[in-house]
Amino acid sequence: MPELPEVETVRRGLEPTMEGAKVLKVETRRANLRFPFPERFAETLEGRTIVSLGRRAKYLLLYLDQGPPLICHLGMSGAFRVQTEDESLTPGLFHHPRSKLEAHDHVVFHLLCRDDVTRRVIFNDPRRFGFMLFATEVPAIHPMLDGLGVEPTGNALDGAMLATLFKGKQTPLKAALLDQTLIAGLGNIYVSEALWRAGLSPRRAAGTIAPAKGQSSLRADRLATAVRSVIADAIEAGGSSLRDYRQADGSEGNFQHRFSVYDREGEPCPKPTCRGVITRIVQSGRSTFYCPVCQR
Template identity: 65%
Template sequence: MPELPEVETVRRGLQPAMEGALVTAVETRRPELRFPLPGNLAEALTGHHIAALGRRAKYLAIELDDATVLVCHLGMSGSFRIEETATEAPGGFYHERSKDVAHDHVILHLRGADGRARRIIYNDPRRFGFMFLTTRADMQSHPHLKDLGIEPTGNALDAEALAQVLHNRKAPLKAALLDQRAIAGLGNIYVCEALWRAGLSPKRAARTLVRADGAPTPRCALLAEAVRTVIADAIAAGGSSLRDYRQADGSLGYFQHTFAVYDREGQPCVRPGCSGTVRRTVQSGRSTFHCTTCQK
């Protein structure tokens, strides 16, 4: 589920409920995620106010008033939801609404800036997600974040920057774009979609978009543009809701309805004038969807 647009959607959904709120209690119902939760999680958060919600690539950053930062990665199946509560006391008022509560692993009890009590609940069936504590000062150099590449939002990702990270890379474009050290935040869906928008084959060697002197080719500029716009469009749509994934407020993103190739094996290419068919292949162990007729 969560590539950059989904994490940004989660951030925007949580922001009104979390910013300025006081953490009144923290419950850890199952501490074994991809990595164990910090042992001092409750101690580090309880009694502090949440100063801001940030994001870097696919990581959500919950910043506290003492410059502590709780960094969360949603893995493949992680999500947050907000529950309004009549009490802020942990336990006792936990309603078993669905079988899914078995995968509610972390619960932040808050008293919002509006004085209302709420629970922020992290649910993750596959437990590929993880959380760690750092500080504003140390965040950039943290092992999980220090090698992240260009953020595909804003202006940073232009043809020159993309050429720089693809220079001399023999790997196929698909693999190069999935590499978080090059561009940070793309996953399987948006790599497939960006390559279709740029009309480039996922099998093409990354270095073929860069001239010998390191300058970007026209195709490189096309790809940089495609990545920026697919990410911007997906954020504007509230991300993609695959399976039953929902935003923090319970609503569904709708970008999945505009997929050109992802999960569309066998269907006709939607590019005007193209009579090709979307094919599914496997690259580095993951499904690639692309049109062999118009992606070269």
Template identity: 60%
Template sequence: MPELPEVETVRRGLAPALTGRRIARVDLRRPDLRFPFPPDFAMRIEGRRIEELGRRAKYLLLHLEGGLSLVVHLGMSGSLRVEEAIAGADSFHYERAKDPRHDHVIMNLDDGKSMTYNDPRRFGFMNLVARDEMDASPMFRDLGPEPMGAAFDAACLARALAGRQTPLKAALLDQRVVAGLGNIYVCEALNRARLSPQRIAATLARRDGTAGQRAERLVHAVKEVLAEAIEAGGSSLRDYVRSDGTLGMFQHAFRVYDRLDAPCPTPGCRGTVRRIVQAGRSTFYCPECQR
């Protein structure tokens, strides 16, 4: 499933082509994705101008004129591409690697281009939310802070983890603690912070609930790995591609994820990467330096 860096990469790729454009016509190829489309979905967004593209956690947000926001979740295999409706291409042209049978939503824009949502597994979905009611909507009301934002600091993390007896990795995957983190980047951040995924989450807070050095290291590692992943265009493992059809490159910089038995890259560490299963998910880490 695309995580925060992948969704942010898609947002940055689409924004120049979509911002200011008007949705002229919507072609729904089926009545649902993971969930049914909202009632009168096409009619409610046709004719509206796309004012801004945003992101919250793993959700892509198309803020439309009139205070309505189109919320897009890519699920496991969803992708968005912008292409010319006539012969010719620009930097956002998508060289078809996706089966057009899975083109489920096509939005024709007022400049002759179209944006297509392709999703072979149909785990993604689209919804419409009033922009001024977004924070209170069921999708967003329980989300934690954005990890790249100033609000996410060591004190914030310590407060969220205080008293939690679950493994640290499981706590970080809880979207109520911090929004947008997924399996790959939690594994990578924990290795950089030299913290075991099996450590009890509450140990990152002192007895009085304040942040210790472990929380400081982890927040720094989370922000660092996300920034590097976004710069690299995200990670392409199975279905994910950028909005221009190219692959993300951060998978070539993985320290531990999917690197079973490889030497730990931490300077001075002689350990090797191990894999365990936590809550049905693969966890990669170095038992030698991650404590």
């Protein structure tokens, strides 16, 4: 499933086309994706202007000049494709390219863009795990968004906050980082990478990074810095081209070429002073990659 950097890259790729555009027509080519489309889905959108595109965790938000925002989720295989008569661009980056088969084109937005050019934004989703729902009140209290934790992209996520969130928790550190009620948007890839950068074992009890009274919060500080930096680097690189993720312009992300531990089982640890070998373990049914020598 696309992680936060991939979703942010898609948002940025769609923004030049969708922001400020008038919705002329919406086609739904089936009755549902993961969930049925809301009643009067097309009618609610048609004639509206898209004021801005936002993101909360792994969700895209389309804010309109009137009516509720539209919440979009890419699911496992969803992608947006921007089309004019002369070009077709798919924002996103993936190791296994996203589908462009028209049989999987489920939603088509016909837009009059700010440059007075008519474009189509097409949502393609072979597995149909994505969805589009309206936030009938405030997005922050929609059931899909309610209870999400702090975003890992700003200075709000610091060592003190991590220490507070994880204090007393005996769950493994990796599991705590994946808990969306604590930190919103982190996924398997970037948690593995952040833990390696911070030199912390994914097996470590989460509460152990919270300092005892009178001690420094060095571990928590290192981890907060690592999380923010790995997310920022991944966004700058356009995400990771894994499985079905692709950017809004159709190009592939290249952060996968910068992986230090993820999917590198059996390779030497890339830290110059470390002689460890990257190991793969399974935690809660998911692969974890780490260096057992330098991550403690």
